Amino acid sequence: xxxxxxxxxxxxxxxxxxxxxxxxxxxxxxxxxxxxxxxxxxxxxxxxxxxxxxxxxxxxxxxxxxxxxxxxxxxxxxxxxxxxxxxxxxxxxxxxxxxxxxxxxxxxxxxxxxxxxxxxxxxxxxxxxxxxxxxxxxxxxxxxxxxxxxxxxxxxxxxxxxxxxxxxxxxxxxxxxxxxxxxxxxxxx
Numbered sequence: 001x002x003x004x005x006x007x008x009x010x011x012x013x014x015x016x017x018x019x020x021x022x023x024x025x026x027x028x029x030x031x032x033x034x035x036x037x038x039x040x041x042x043x044x045x046x047x048x049x050x051x052x053x054x055x056x057x058x059x060x061x062x063x064x065x066x067x068x069x070x071x072x073x074x075x076x077x078x079x080x081x082x083x084x085x086x087x088x089x090x091x092x093x094x095x096x097x098x099x100x101x102x103x104x105x106x107x108x109x110x111x112x113x114x115x116x117x118x119x120x121x122x123x124x125x126x127x128x129x130x131x132x133x134x135x136x137x138x139x140x141x142x143x144x145x146x147x148x149x150x151x152x153x154x155x156x157x158x159x160x161x162x163x164x165x166x167x168x169x170x171x172x173x174x175x176x177x178x179x180x181x182x183x184x185x186x187x188x189x
Contacts (some may be wrong), residue, residue, distance in 0.1 A: 009081060014061075015063050016061065017057075017058050017061045020054065020057060020058070021054065024050070024054050029048070029185070034074045036071055036113050039129070049109070049127060049148055052110075064112065072082075079177075088117065093188070097125055097147065098122070099121075099122040099124040099160050100121060100122065100124065101123075101124050101126055102114065102118070102121060102123050102124065102125050102126065103126050104124050104126065104127045104128065105128050105130050105136065106128070106129050106130065106131055106135040106151070106172060107125065107130050107131040108132060108133060108180075109172075109177055109180035109181040109182050110130045110181055110182060111137070111172065111182050111183070111184050113170070113184060113186070114159070116186055117185065117187045117188075117189065118163065118185060118187070118188050119188070120163055120164050120165045120189065121162075122158070122160065122161070122162045122164065123161055123163055124158055124159070124160045125137060125139065125148075125150060125158065125159040125161070125164075126156065126158055126170065127156060127157045127158070127159060128156045129151040129152065129153055129154065129155055129156070130154075131153055132150055132153050133153060133174075134150050134151060134153070134174060135151055135172045135177065136148050136149065136150050136151055136157075136162075136172055136173055136174060137151075137157070137159055137170065137171075137172065137184070138169075138170070138171050138172070138173045139159065139161050139163075139168055139169075139170050140168065140169045140170075140171075141164075141166060141168035141169050141186075142163075142164055142166030142167070142168060142188075143164070143165055144161055144162075144163065144168065146148075146160075146161045147173065148158070150174070163186075164188065165188050165189050166188055167185060167187055167188075168185070168186040168187075168188065169183065169184075169185060170183070170184045170185075170186050171183040171184070
């Protein structure tokens with residue numbers, strides 16, 4: 001499940017690290033002893049240097065992957081957004097300042113709302129990413145299709161929508177997150 005939350009760059013880096021480690025292990029355990037039964041013997045220094053290089057390479061991969069996450073956090077997401085509500089024939093932007101505030105918490109892999117049944121009116125979803133990876137929040141249904149920007153861990157965003165009676169799907173649109181359980185049905189009456 002955690003692989004679903006990784007970016008493409010993280011998956012590639014992790015794959016290369018695993019490939020390097022597995023390749024080295026297979027070569028040292030299967031091929032080298034076949035041709036050099038006394039391994040490492042006089043080649044102990046070469047073997048130790050290769051192990052050290054592998055270790056340094058794997059640590060460099062971890063540092064590079066961590067830097068990518070740190071850079072994304074340093075840029076910081078846009079913390080407030082206004083959602084656009086679309087109907088079959090018109091598009092309107094919700095700008096009501098008297099919207100009812102609804103606190104939302106997102107973690108891996110769960111969205112927590114205070115309740116899943118609301119009255120029809122304007123709402124301001126105050127979304128806090130309490131998880132360790134990036135999330136966002138989408139409210140979709142009954143003519144509404146609104147989304148926050150990607151929210152870094154520990155950051156927040158606000159999503160304002162005008163909800164009419166009906167059923168809405170509230171989920172995280174980061175690939176794999178909805179399938180992992182970040183999906184809530186919201187009923188508005």
